[in-house]
Amino acid sequence: MKLHIKNMVCNRCIKAxxxxxxxxxxxxxSHVQLGEVELASPISDEEKKRLATQLQLLGFELLDNEKSERVTQIKSLIINEIHHGVGLKQANENFSVFISSKMGYDYxxxxxxxxxxxxxxxGQYITLQKIERAKELIxxxxxxxxxxADQLEYNSAQYLSAQFKKTTGMTPSEFKKLGLRKSIDYH
Incomplete structure (x- = not known):
């Protein structure tokens, strides 16, 4: 039985x-990856409610809605590629093509x-995740x-810098001088 879970963004989430x-x-x-957990056998509605309550206490959300599950899967694909370098996406392959092929739906x-x-x-979500990754690397x-810029598949350092300033309100060098990483909303 496969269950979809919202707000999983890292390996610590998998352990939790x-x-x-x-x-x-x-x-x-049986198997846990970002956005989903696989159970060897089905669970009752009561067990599912208990699990949902426990997950909520930990900051996660058990998804029942098929559309919400798709959005969570899209986010997992993006986060895995940008933050964890999973490598399912071909170098310089457009995210639109990648997501469409992995999800089996029109972009x-x-x-x-x-x-x-x-x-x-x-696209806006991808930009936010790329900027968050850039902050980490800076x-x-x-x-x-x-x-x-090259790692994040920007055409130039100038373009990354412009996106960075537009998103964070400061240039990468100003951010570097601050010396701290204030996280944007990951989800």
Missing amino acids: IESAVFNTLGIQA SYLNDLFSSLEGKTI IYDQLGLATI
Whole structure:
């Protein structure tokens, strides 16, 4: 039985979900990845409610709505590629083509669905995630802006810098001088 979970963004989330499933249901999850958990067998509606309550206490949301599940899957694809370098997306492959092929739906349908539930387009969400990743890489101070731009598939450091300023209100160098990373909404 596959369950979709909202707000999973990192490996710590996976561990938290595994623990919640075990502590609430007394079973091991067969497989957990960002946005979903696979159980070996179906669970009752009562067990599902208990799990949903436990997940909510941890800041997650068990999704029942098919449309919400699709949006969560889109977010997981984007986060996995930008933040975790999963590598399912080919170098310089457009995210629209990548998402469409992985989801099995037309991109315009997915973008409309995403926009209606999230209040922003998939492209805007991708930009926010890229800027969040750029912030992380800038703070690490191991790569130059041109290399960061290349890693995030920007055409130039200037374009990344313009996107960064538009999103955060400061240039990458101003951000670097601050020396801290104030997170944008990840979800």
